[in-house]
Amino acid sequence: MPTTKTKASKAQGAAKARTEKESGALKELFVDSLKDILWAEKHLTKSLKKMAKAATSEQLKTAFEEHLTQTENQITRLESVFESVGEKATAKKCDAMEGLIKEAEELIEDTEDGTEVRDVALIAAAQKVEHYEIATYGTLRSLAGTLGFTEAQALLEETLNEEKETDVLLTELAENSINEEASAE
Numbered sequence: 001m002p003t004t005k006t007k008a009s010k011a012q013g014a015a016k017a018r019t020e021k022e023s024g025a026l027k028e029l030f031v032d033s034l035k036d037i038l039w040a041e042k043h044l045t046k047s048l049k050k051m052a053k054a055a056t057s058e059q060l061k062t063a064f065e066e067h068l069t070q071t072e073n074q075i076t077r078l079e080s081v082f083e084s085v086g087e088k089a090t091a092k093k094c095d096a097m098e099g100l101i102k103e104a105e106e107l108i109e110d111t112e113d114g115t116e117v118r119d120v121a122l123i124a125a126a127q128k129v130e131h132y133e134i135a136t137y138g139t140l141r142s143l144a145g146t147l148g149f150t151e152a153q154a155l156l157e158e159t160l161n162e163e164k165e166t167d168v169l170l171t172e173l174a175e176n177s178i179n180e181e182a183s184a185e
Contacts, residue, residue, distance in 0.1 A: 030143045040097035047101045054108045084151040116182035130167040
């Protein structure tokens, strides 16, 4: 008959194996989400160029161009996140971003060129993208912390803050001028 110590040791071993398996599944989810957002950011760069070209307001054009540069830097940062957790930076198609980009392109087609109404539509589309990114980076930052990936957590926090700042900027552009100008058209 096994001793109490042996039973306790087996129970601890089983608990440790279960925890490692769960942690492995969580890391897999984390890495899969990183692949998803990497695809999203890479495809967003193409869309931001189109949005900047379609914008009427010089302020909005500039905001999209600056966010394009920021997004390119975020892609580099994501590659560093992959490296910091011992994974290869690979992208996996992000259905959510694909849908958001498609919606933005449809809004460009459905609005008249050179109007503030188009700019309102562009801001709405861009903010949907920002909110998706904020949710994704917030989740990734939290998971990185749970998994003990402190470097990844810090890098993801930096990107999360940039996405929040972009969202605030878009709101300010809409509320301080573009919405009013569109209502006068």
